[in-house]
Amino acid sequence: MNIIAYSKALYTTWIYYSPERILFDAGEGVATLLNNKIYAIKHIFLTHGHVDHISGLWALINTRNNAMGDREKELNIYYPIGNKGIEEYLRFIKKMNSDLRFNLNVFPLKDGQIVYLREGNQPKYIKAFSVVHTYSEKSFGYHLYEVRKRLKKEFQSLSQKEIAELSRKYGSDYVSEKFEKKILTVSGDTYLLKKEDVFDTDILFHECTFFKKEDRKYKNHAVLEDIIDLIKDTKIKTLILYHISGRYGKRPERFLENFKEELKNINVHIVKPDKLFKL
Numbered sequence: 444m445n446i447i448a449y450s451k452a453l454y455t456t457w458i459y460y461s462p463e464r465i466l467f468d469a470g471e472g473v474a475t476l477l478n479n480k481i482y483a484i485k486h487i488f489l490t491h492g493h494v495d496h497i498s499g500l501w502a503l504i505n506t507r508n509n510a511m512g513d514r515e516k517e518l519n520i521y522y523p524i525g526n527k528g529i530e531e532y533l534r535f536i537k538k539m540n541s542d543l544r545f546n547l548n549v550f551p552l553k554d555g556q557i558v559y560l561r562e563g564n565q566p567k568y569i570k571a572f573s574v575v576h577t578y579s580e581k582s583f584g585y586h587l588y589e590v591r592k593r594l595k596k597e598f599q600s601l602s603q604k605e606i607a608e609l610s611r612k613y614g615s616d617y618v619s620e621k622f623e624k625k626i627l628t629v630s631g632d633t634y635l636l637k638k639e640d641v642f643d644t645d646i647l648f649h650e651c652t653f654f655k656k657e658d659r660k661y662k663n664h665a666v667l668e669d670i671i672d673l674i675k676d677t678k679i680k681t682l683i684l685y686h687i688s689g690r691y692g693k694r695p696e697r698f699l700e701n702f703k704e705e706l707k708n709i710n711v712h713i714v715k716p717d718k719l720f721k722l
């Protein structure tokens with residue numbers, strides 16, 4: 444299990460990605476539901492400052508400081524630069540927890556900024572990207588990238604033995620090249636991501652507040668049929684719909700039945716409101 448998430452539009456949203464110890468957003472209830480896993484979190488990436496995405500931060504930081512666990516591990520929080528609400532809130536949290544036992548580091552991020560999670564042979568990093576949500580503040584989505592190596596095109600027809608020979612003679616960089624692979628994309632709240640944003644990502648978390656177009660009053664949240672259009676020919680392997688409005692009841696998956704054909708080669712999951720999601 445790599446992913447734990449809880450999300451209900453307007454109420455709370457958070458996604459925990461355990462391989463990199465990342466929490467995306469920190470809505471209400473995150474500390475309660477993650478329980479002692481809160482000590483494993485190393486990075487928190489906030490998509491924007493709406494209450495349903497940040498209100499669990501205080502409890503998380505406070506609990507981590509006081510409960511039984513590894514209280515000395517540092518915690519890094521990232522957010523879209525210039526977000527006054529988040530800055531005020533973090534200032535307040537620091538003031539109320541002046542006895543913090545761990546380093547709480549806060550980093551405002553610019554559009555396109557990269558945060559390295561691990562360096563070395565196969566570096567991994569997060570890249571922030573702007574999304575359309577509200578006009579009053581900047582909102583981000585986040586990509587998780589891994590740098591991988593592949594055989595250069597001109598050597599692909601050679602045998603293993605020949606490749607090994609070349610590699611021995613001229614070094615491995617001669618036969619292989621590095622490329623960036625998108626492993627995970629989290630949309631945050633948005634009207635809709637762009638095709639280039641979602642292209643070739645393994646796992647796409649896309650907000651899907653509405654299943655019916657007529658339910659959307661303003662152009663700030665996504666609708667299922669637009670997401671279906673968006674992911675066409677993008678090589679996505681897994682689509683996870685989250686930030687779903689509570690109005691669709693206990694069986695929101697019924698809305699997917701109209702799109703069986705479009706979704707036949709994709710693993711689709713729904714983070715149901717009121718239910719802890721694990722994958």
Ligand SMILES: [Zn+2]
Binds near residue numbers: 452453
């Ligand atoms: Zn929201």
Ligand SMILES: [Zn+2]
Binds near residue numbers: 491576632
């Ligand atoms: Zn929002």
